Amino acid sequence: MSDPANEADALDEETGRLLFAKECTFIAGSERIKGLPPFTLPEIAFAGRSNVGKSSLLNALTNRSSLARVSHTPGRTRQLNFFDLGGRLVLVDMPGYGYAEASKADIKRWEKLIDAYLSGRPTLARVMVLVDSRHGLKPGDRDLMKRLDERAVSYQVALTKGDEPKPAALEATVAKIVAELVKQPAAHPDIVVTSATTGAGMPELRARLAKLAAPPPSR
Ligand SMILES: Nc1nc2c(ncn2[C@@H]2O[C@H](COP(=O)(O)OP(=O)(O)O)[C@@H](O)[C@H]2O)c(=O)[nH]1
Ligand SMILES: [Mg+2]
Secondary structure, eight states, X not given: OOOHHHHHHHHHHHHHHHHHTSOEEEEEEESXXXXXXXXXXXXXXXXXXXXXXHHHHHHHHHTOSHHXXXXXXXXXXXXXXXXXXXXXXXXXXXXXXXXXXOOHXXXXXXXXXXXXXXXXXXXXXXXXEEEETTTOOOHHHHHHHHHHHHTTOOEEEEEEOXXXXXXXXXXXXXXXXXXXXXXXXXXXXXXXXXOTTXXXXXXXXXXXXXXXXXXXXXX
16 A cells, blocks of 8 residues: 655656756856855755765765865865755855864864854755764864854754664664754754665655745746
8 A cells, every 4th residue: 555655755856856857057156255256046055974975965965076176176165065956956065174173273174164154154054063983973063063052053963874873872863963963053953864775765855955945947
């Protein structure tokens, strides 16, 4: 027998698949809040510690390597990089944090850019906070979440590298994070487990993000 809930999920996943199969093009990159593109479409920003797997997740999500490659070009790794997805959604690659070599000046620059972006972006629909499923929440993640809570910017945790931990360890990490998130006012109560390696969680994440996209232009 068909299950109506599963059918709805399948429909959402198809909507997400179609959206993320659309053209994804680089719009702008900026290290300073003045250089940001004008507000147009709903925006989803991706943040996380450096090496969390952000580039791999963005590539897997959009089925292409161009997006993260742009963000990797020298000079762009400390910028906010904006991409247009099918004229319906803007994806924002936020600079990574928490890398060992970061100087005090690097951290200050990151904080200033992120705070300015988070405070002045009415089109920002959600920040996806990427967390390595092998490590759980780190101080840098909590610091970002605090900034998001203070500014009432909706955010959701997605675990990366979900193929790495043993199932029991993964379950424990998920439970621990969920318990911490219920206390955070701007956090989504549930989290998404993903793997760029196996593709796990990608259809679900696409479906969720597609719900935040602008409606298709009417013909
Ligand atoms: N096992 C596993 N490794 C991953 C996954 N995603 C990324 N990695 C690895 O983690 C490292 C950092 O990935 P990258 O996408 O460059 O991280 P970024 O610094 O956050 O952009 C690389 O060695 C990737 O191969 C994943 O889903 N599973
Ligand atoms: Mg990267």
